[in-house]
Amino acid sequence: MLMQLLAGTPVFLPLAGAAALVVLSFLGIRLKDELIEGAARAVSTIVCGAALGLLASVGGGPRRLALGHLLGIDVTLVVDRLSAPFLAVAAFLIGVVGYFSVRYLRREAGFQRFFLLYGLFSGGLSLLFLAGNLGALVAGWEFVGVSSVLLIGFYAERTAPARNGAFVFVAYRIADVGLVGAMVGMHLLLKSMSLPFWLGPTAPVAPSASLWIGAALVVAAAGKAAQGPFVAWLPRAMEGPTPSSAVFYGALSVHAGAYLLLRTEPFWGNSPVIRSVLIVLGLSTALYATFVGRTRADAKTFLALAAAAQLGLIFAEIGAGFPRLALWHALGHAMMRAFQFLTAPSSVMYWSVRLRDHTQPSPVRFLSPRLTAWVYRRSLLGLGGTSLPGVPRPAEGNDLQGVESR
């Protein structure tokens, strides 16, 4: 019972908080900042405590915890060496960022709205990590997606956040198609949506089923983790307040893609095609994001692209069959990057004493001026993001065709 409580708390307590704020906002009630601050701090402290408790418990082996039935659906959470560390890092970062935000966003008009979305994100991410079957994972995934998009569009009175929020929304929807596809594939081909313990014994999966399910999962994971063509959404997500950019897209949300692949490895792992795709996709994204990132002069895009590059390596590691390395890499990277995003506003002062040693002529220039020019052009044109499949260009954007074709 204690374990059930520990596992249920990180999911349902923040969601309950968010639900309460939804109701209050619907009734037009605006809580005092101090009250929201106190509640956010209490919730995130409890969630951190629960996450630590779960982390301590995995020494005793993985557990599958049935929380009971919710409207006839079996709610099962999995606590193992994959979900517990992910949850612990997420709870820590969400807690720190919550503490950061109660002051940073003070007296901002959207204070209550921010913490509504914060609760939604927090509970959703916990559910995503702890889900014992793909259906529950999808539910958490959607909470995370919706709250992310709304946080990007936080300053909806300006045009750019609304536009970029819509862009990310579309990218997420494409990823969702993959996830729903995987769910359907599992249902039809495997007759089960249960998610196994990490690196535990699993029933063999036919190669054809691996290919189908794996392909769908790769689309989902790549969308969430800003890999391949999806890399364009990550810089656009930097429209919200600094703490939300930092923790949600820069550090946590993107790693959900890697988590998904790690958790579902038994289903796609025996397809060499999927493994190769992951390696190629990851490495090419890593190179592309690194190159483009080096052209960027703004702190947040630079960090966002550095994050996409590391996620590319994590994808490649997962594809190549180094899940333990990928886990450490992902967790360390999330922590490190969150810190850097939170301190991004101070980058001018941080680096300014000796400017000259920072910028160097690009080494690629000596290899190929044309490659350099191409990298810069991609960078300046929004990473080619306007050509994301199915996403219309902004009407005014057509005037750049001359530049793109040159």
Place this chain on the structure above:
Amino acid sequence: MRHTATAAEEPPSDPVERLRAVVAAVRHWLPSQGPIAVFVHHNTLHSFEHMPFEDAVEHVARRNGAQPYLPHEEYLAAWRAGRISDEAVERALADRTAREGASFFGVLTRTAAERHALRVPFVAYSAASLTWTLAERGPDGFPGASGGPLGGAAKRELLQALVDRIDSRLAAESPAPSLAGDGALATEVDRLTAQFLGAFLDLGAARWELPGRKHGLLAAAAALGLVEASGATGPELVVRLFEERGIEPPEWENAVFALLRPIAGWAGMVATLEEQPELAPAGHPRASLVELVALRLALGAPTDMAAPVLASTGTAMIAQAFGVLCRAGIDAKAIVGAHQSDVATFCRALGAFDDVARRRVLHRAYEETFQRGIVAALSGRPAVVSTQRPKFQAIFCLDEREESMRRHVEEAEPACQTFGAPGFFGVAVAFRAAGAERTVDLCPVVVKPQHVVAEAGSADRPPLARLDRAINRATRGLVPGHAIAAAAGLLAGVPLILQVTMPRAAMRLGAWLGWGAMRPERPLAIDATGGFTVAEMADRVGTFLDSIGIGRRTARLVFVIGHGSRTANNPFASAYECGACGGNRGDRNARIFAAMANDPRVRAELAARGAPLPDDTWFLGGCHDTCSDAIDLFDLALVPETLRRELGAARATLDAARAENARERTRRFPEARFGMAPAAALAHVERRSASLREARPEFGHGSNAALIIGPRALTRGLFLDRRSFLLSYDEAGDPFGEILSRHLGAAIPVCAGICLEYYFSRVDNRVYGAGTKLPHNPVAMLGVMDGAASDLRTGLPWQTVEIHEPMRPFAVIVAPRAKVAAAFARVPDVLGLVARRWVRVVVLGGHDEAPAWFDGRGFVTIDRLQAAKLRVFSRSRDYFDGTRDHLGPVVVGRESAC
């Protein structure tokens, strides 16, 4: 530097020359803020100072889609709160130029109509919204209409009568149309330009340098394939492209404006770096505004802007007339019975007293209410002069944030004296920090330093700080980033949680480890080659002490305390530093001045000139951190043994004062509770200074509103709520007003620059300011963007100007009128600012002269001014505790002993 342009000149016939003139004219519409690491406050509308204030703000606002004054509702709220007095409104109304038309409908005088109209904010009603408002909210739902002598039914009749009689197609005066202006980039071309300029102008933020940027803007763009390489110079290309697009020379100016306006922040940075290349390191690529125009044209940016749409029609006029007539108690019968031309005249008069005109009147009243309050407080003050030698003297910057600091020093030690002076203390130097390649000008931007002072030693950061940066840089690379993330990434959680939750402890730990070590005291080469000769040092010291009225009446211990502000996660850090030191910390100037004044050769030289300093006087440089309220003192080891005891006592006084000062500051922060103990308040402000999560580490110059040039005797014991710059000046020691001239020439431009920057960033934070800080993203070491791509956001962020009451700079000068007039005559630029009403001036003359406005031409005695009977509190804290609002002047403290 830029010069103000006048339009009436004959356009040059050579197209390239003509283009240059056009670009120079449009340049005035662009911001002129430099790289953000050195934030120099300046009048946002500096280029329009040749126009009278009201004309300039309204003219620029109209074309930029900005606000010239606060929103009408804010003035009404200030009026209700007593921050605008009824008398001030009456005076401001009476000041409007004489107008025809004695009365309307036989009962309503024009002045009465305008008085009512001041309470009726303009709303751009369409016919549909008019009907909706009446149906949903009733007649009281219209602005200004609720209350008044008319009943509900009478109001409905009146509204119907107005609807019948006023032609709804009538075009009325309207507020300026709204352009985007918030830095959002509307088109892909704008985004491309902004990101290209970020890479091109980068001062060192990107890892790679934009290839080919050394060859210029157009060449770099061509190298990337953004435009075709043509080999033409910028102006030639623009002229050619204008011809190709069929844009005739008379349309050029509008076209250039339309090309640059969507990226005004970036274009302004191009222009500023073009005009002042010294703002960027040597070897930084040069770009010109003309080239940017060429790039925009080549990329296909539009050359026309959406025509301003009249936001208002007769339907808005109906609502306006309705509000005024409701307030005046004029019912439908008067309207129905009136001649059609009477109604039209009334509407015309209301239209002439439009939204902007009403806010202009209210703004004048808003300023005057505050300004008369200050003058009334000052004119009742007894000037106490003591002959006793003070225990110590402390010279602070004239910065309004030091007003409270000085007050608390005097409260803690009544037998001391404080002075206010421009915080570079008369030593304008080009300072070369240890190991630096370039010098930094530590003086007001209007001064060009003639001397170089270098710091000995190398610039190396402490080893741990170097390691920190090396790791940080490595994490951004692909392979090293991988290694660090996988091996040690989780360890980042330690500094993260420490810095976020325990900022003070983290800072102390860092200092202990030698991480963010304080700037060590390195030897200064003041009299080396390029530095000061002994005679020059004696000049600086003597002149400075005379200028603030100390003369040679020095105490044994004289503190010279500059100021700066240390904040942790703040791209605008430099904006909080000393304006008189060009947006830098004032610590080095203070240290240099003290070293000069203590130099035995300087003392000998002063004695030889017949104006010796007392032998037992010692000067001690220091720096006050306006964010953490720390006071650092420099070169303590050099203080003579005989002064140790006095020094100990004085330091105790300074410590007590800074804690009280912290307490006074915390009253403004909603996160701080009232009635904190001094030590808790100090801890609170230290936390703000060290904390990553603080969007408002301090309010900077927020709420500054006045500059008082006069002896401290007049302001001592007066609570001025950290809103007044205080410049010490004693007219008795300045028979010909020459010192006053220097003060006016130095202090007014600096203070006016600060005050007006705050004014514009506050009245329209969207267009003139930088918007909210929270989504800011530092770019290219030049400034901030919103998110990943936006225009460069110039001006001040909302969090800094939030508590500011936007007012023009207001100077109170304590000197006889004749001396003030003579002093102004020697600084024509500053006189011009006063004459064109960018700066308001009041002169408190001698015994036989009443306080008077000085309008740049003559003196106008302030009518019906009564010396205020101020409340008396024994300590500042008895007055300020318990409220976060602005506080009016009161008397605090025991009677001073000095």
